[in-house]
Amino acid sequence: EAQVTQNPRYLITVTGKKLTVTCSQNMNHEYMSWYRQDPGLGLRQIYYSMNVEVTDKGDVPEGYKVSRKEKRNFPLILESPSPNQTSLYFCASSLSGAREQYFGPGTRLTVT
Amino acid sequence: KNEVEQSPQNLTAQEGEFITINCSYSVGISALHWLQQHPGGGIVSLFMLSSGKKKHGRLIATINIQEKHSSLHITASHPRDSAVYICAVRRGSNYKLTFGKGTLLTVNP
Numbered sequence: 001e002a003q004v005t006q007n008p009r010y011l012i013t014v015t016g017k018k019l020t021v022t023c024s025q026n027m028n029h030e031y032m033s034w035y036r037q038d039p040g041l042g043l044r045q046i047y048y049s050m051n052v053e054v055t056d057k058g059d060v061p062e063g064y065k066v067s068r069k070e071k072r073n074f075p076l077i078l079e080s081p082s083p084n085q086t087s088l089y090f091c092a093s094s095l096s097g098a099r100e101q102y103f104g105p106g107t108r109l110t111v112t
Numbered sequence: 113k114n115e116v117e118q119s120p121q122n123l124t125a126q127e128g129e130f131i132t133i134n135c136s137y138s139v140g141i142s143a144l145h146w147l148q149q150h151p152g153g154g155i156v157s158l159f160m161l162s163s164g165k166k167k168h169g170r171l172i173a174t175i176n177i178q179e180k181h182s183s184l185h186i187t188a189s190h191p192r193d194s195a196v197y198i199c200a201v202r203r204g205s206n207y208k209l210t211f212g213k214g215t216l217l218t219v220n221p
Binding site for chain 2: 031033035040041042043044045048050056058059088090092097098099100101102103105106
């Protein structure tokens with residue numbers, strides 16, 4: 001089954017404790033992206049990747065890192081999480097940046 | 113002012129009604145996406161368009177590039193159409209997406 005998977009789905013952590021949210025797709029898509037969704041602000045793009053080893057900032061990259069060492073994986077790294085990074089995070093992929101996107105199920109992160 | 117504005121923010125309809133959700137944007141774009149998010153959070157892409165009109169089942173999306181405006185129409189609405197509908201634009205030649213805040217649609221039986 002073609003899908004985008006994210007892990008974990010739910011995470012509660014404390015300020016400053018490094019964490020990684022994994023994203024994987026099995027559709028051989030070149031483009032992958034991370035978004036966060038907050039009440040009243042909607043969805044906002046954090047980082048995106050056009051292909052392996054090619055990443056670029058979205059509108060809200062501060063406090064996040066990404067890497068794209070393999071085509072199928074695009075992890076989101078929070079090296080020192082803060083409470084303002086409490087949010088619902090979505091990973092998405094598409095055949096290219098110019099095609100429709102397939103979204104993962106979301107990761108709900110709470111930083112206390 | 114947000115680069116992408118949706119209207120209305122909330123919409124309640126009776127089953128069977130024709131629904132229109134609007135999206136206006138203020139920047140040059142290369143494509144516009146319509147997404148659907150059901151309660152519980154999952155997001156599904158409905159349409160991606162850069163000109164004209166697309167139709168899938170009871171859903172129709174149109175875009176007017178000159179007027180910087182897109183509409184999503186739902187014909188013969190059904191309670192299962194109840195969801196948040198989100199418009200997103202791809203700006204120029206890069207692959208960033210900017211999103212509207214969404215329209216919450218409730219269709220009552």
